[in-house]
Amino acid sequence: MSSSSCMDSLSLLVVSAFLLFPTALFQLSNGGVTSSFIRKSEPSVDMPFDADVFQPPPGYNAPQQVRIMQGDHEGKAVIVSWVTPSEPGPRIVFYGMAEEKRRYKAHASSVTTYRFFDYSSGFIHHCLLKNLEHDTEYFYQIGIGESSRQFSFKTPPAVGPDVPYTFGIIGDLGQTYDSNETLSHYLANQRGQAVLFVGDLSYADDHPNHDNRRWDTFGRMIERSIAYQPWITTAGNHEIDFAPEIGEVAPFKPYKRRYRVPYKASQSTSPLWYSVKRASAYIIALSSYSAYGKYTPQYQWLQNELPKVNRTETPWLIVLVHSPLYNSYNYHYMEGETMRVQFESWFVEYKVDLVLSGHVHAYERSERVSNIAYNITNNDATPIPDPSAPVYITIGDGGNIEGLATNFTEPQPSYSAYREASFGHAILDIKNRTHAYYAWYRNHDGNAVLGDSVCFYNRYWGSNER
Numbered sequence: 001m002s003s004s005s006c007m008d009s010l011s012l013l014v015v016s017a018f019l020l021f022p023t024a025l026f027q028l029s030n031g032g033v034t035s036s037f038i039r040k041s042e043p044s045v046d047m048p049f050d051a052d053v054f055q056p057p058p059g060y061n062a063p064q065q066v067r068i069m070q071g072d073h074e075g076k077a078v079i080v081s082w083v084t085p086s087e088p089g090p091r092i093v094f095y096g097m098a099e100e101k102r103r104y105k106a107h108a109s110s111v112t113t114y115r116f117f118d119y120s121s122g123f124i125h126h127c128l129l130k131n132l133e134h135d136t137e138y139f140y141q142i143g144i145g146e147s148s149r150q151f152s153f154k155t156p157p158a159v160g161p162d163v164p165y166t167f168g169i170i171g172d173l174g175q176t177y178d179s180n181e182t183l184s185h186y187l188a189n190q191r192g193q194a195v196l197f198v199g200d201l202s203y204a205d206d207h208p209n210h211d212n213r214r215w216d217t218f219g220r221m222i223e224r225s226i227a228y229q230p231w232i233t234t235a236g237n238h239e240i241d242f243a244p245e246i247g248e249v250a251p252f253k254p255y256k257r258r259y260r261v262p263y264k265a266s267q268s269t270s271p272l273w274y275s276v277k278r279a280s281a282y283i284i285a286l287s288s289y290s291a292y293g294k295y296t297p298q299y300q301w302l303q304n305e306l307p308k309v310n311r312t313e314t315p316w317l318i319v320l321v322h323s324p325l326y327n328s329y330n331y332h333y334m335e336g337e338t339m340r341v342q343f344e345s346w347f348v349e350y351k352v353d354l355v356l357s358g359h360v361h362a363y364e365r366s367e368r369v370s371n372i373a374y375n376i377t378n379n380d381a382t383p384i385p386d387p388s389a390p391v392y393i394t395i396g397d398g399g400n401i402e403g404l405a406t407n408f409t410e411p412q413p414s415y416s417a418y419r420e421a422s423f424g425h426a427i428l429d430i431k432n433r434t435h436a437y438y439a440w441y442r443n444h445d446g447n448a449v450l451g452d453s454v455c456f457y458n459r460y461w462g463s464n465e466r
């Protein structure tokens with residue numbers, strides 16, 4: 001398939017979607033499209049502890065749940081994390097390029113454990129690999145000897161305005177058979193170079209006493225992706241793990257212990273909100289479940305952060321936040337409203353390209369709209385088309401234990417361009433400073449099938465084409 005231009009590949013993909021889906025029906029309303037695709041409705045259950053994807057690697061105390069996260073602001077560092085079940089260590093990571101795979105070594109600067117009610121974690125290691133070359137494949141090995149394990153990753157190209165880069169987008173993943181399918185489809189797609197993860201990881205908290213063994217099984221399940229490419233994460237409500245009834249009163253404890261993000265590199269004071277640059281994108285992760293009212297730390301940080309984004313360097317400005325600001329399902333309806341009131345005018349002022357959210361277990365893409373004119377007395381409280389506004393995407397459709405959101409508000413509101421109650425993942429393929437190609441794939445009978453695709457024109461560099 002030609003990818004010479006955004007429009008060519010878009011129309012080809014739309015044609016192929018109809019060829020694959022001759023019977024797909026679409027309902028048009030005063031808003032956009034509501035897909036009437038009905039997936040087989042199976043119960044959503046977490047895979048059992050003995051599922052293949054949950055099995056620890058062989059060998060005494062072998063490092064498991066291996067993952068990498070971006071380790072600095074520019075993409076020249078990586079945080080490698082792993083868990084060992086029986087004792088602390090190995091603490092050492094050997095790494096290098098193809099010619100000399102063990103040329104360098106780094107030590108885990110932190111080895112911790114935590115307790116959650118009656119659960120005791122394994123030994124959680126975090127190790128920073130820094131001063132990496134851009135656009136280079138690195139091999140890394142954790143430990144020495146029989147139980148050591150080897151992986152590889154590729155660093156992003158140097159930050160720049162026309163650097164092509166392809167992100168996967170996944171949300172609300174969980175650890176059901178559907179979750180495994182979503183992850184398998186993302187991997188089979190083979191195009192994503194890093195994942196934008198919009199919150200709600202393991203869903204351990206849906207089990208009695210937030211059974212934290214489910215954080216471990218989840219970590220082992222996703223290793224086949226996250227050990228090889230970073231996931232840029234934001235926290236969802238299932239990361240809060242606040243359970244005063246069993247004495248657990250420190251919000252986000254398991255998430256913060258296990259997932260390390262480079263928040264200090266963006267002058268943030270909390271891992272729950274931070275930014276990174278990657279290739280031609282500037283990514284801001286926000287927390288729906290931390291204070292964001294005026295004067296709060298998160299508000300102040302974002303207020304200082306947005307003017308720092310240099311669109312000549314990173315044209316694509318992307319916000320990750322768990323709870324959607326525009327949602328037309330009868331699930332979590334208006335939960336993102338307070339953040340919309342607080343931050344939407346900034347998103348428009350700074351011409352944010354995309355706001356990616358999860359939380360609602362389905363898929364939806366908005367029109368470019370804003371709703372920022374209201375001032376209590378003027379009645380101007382209706383979303384209106386706005387070329388400076390972001391597109392809002394809800395992609396909480398990873399396939400978790402809570403099942404699919406299938407109940408739409410009717411009629412489809414004018415801000416909603418496309419909505420469909422299916423599990424899946426998306427690919428954001430940035431071509432250059434003006435064009436990005438975006439496609440969402442539904443999980444369908446074992447295959448990934450294109451469900452929605454669109455060409456995004458950059459809000460700063462592009463024309464006002466939609």
Ligand SMILES: *[C@@H]1O[C@H](CO)[C@@H](O)[C@H](O)[C@H]1NC(C)=O
Nearest residue numbers: 003004005006431432434435
């Ligand atoms: C940007 O990419 C699009 C889609 O591939 C292409 O049509 C356009 O010519 C490119 N623009 C520049 C300035 O290279």
Ligand SMILES: *[C@@H]1O[C@H](CO)[C@@H](O)[C@H](O)[C@H]1NC(C)=O
Nearest residue numbers: 047051052053177180181184
């Ligand atoms: C999960 O997906 C992988 C890759 O498709 C497959 O090998 C594995 O058997 C699946 N596991 C379960 C429990 O479905």
Ligand SMILES: *[C@@H]1O[C@H](CO)[C@@H](O)[C@H](O)[C@H]1NC(C)=O
Nearest residue numbers: 160161309310311312313314
């Ligand atoms: C923005 O980035 C460009 C390209 O890297 C650079 O030339 C320019 O000086 C930067 N602008 C500011 C205000 O830092």
Ligand SMILES: *[C@@H]1O[C@H](CO)[C@@H](O)[C@H](O)[C@H]1NC(C)=O
Nearest residue numbers: 373374375376377378379380
């Ligand atoms: C609210 O908007 C109305 C209509 O635009 C305007 O007349 C009024 O002065 C505004 N009120 C405030 C407090 O800004």
Ligand SMILES: *[C@@H]1O[C@H](CO)[C@@H](O)[C@H](O)[C@H]1NC(C)=O
Nearest residue numbers: 329330331333406407408409
């Ligand atoms: C859908 O949600 C609405 C509003 O909460 C509710 O009144 C309705 O009964 C729901 N429909 C179904 C089929 O669950």
Ligand SMILES: [Fe+2]
Nearest residue numbers: 200236237359
């Ligand atoms: Fe959620």
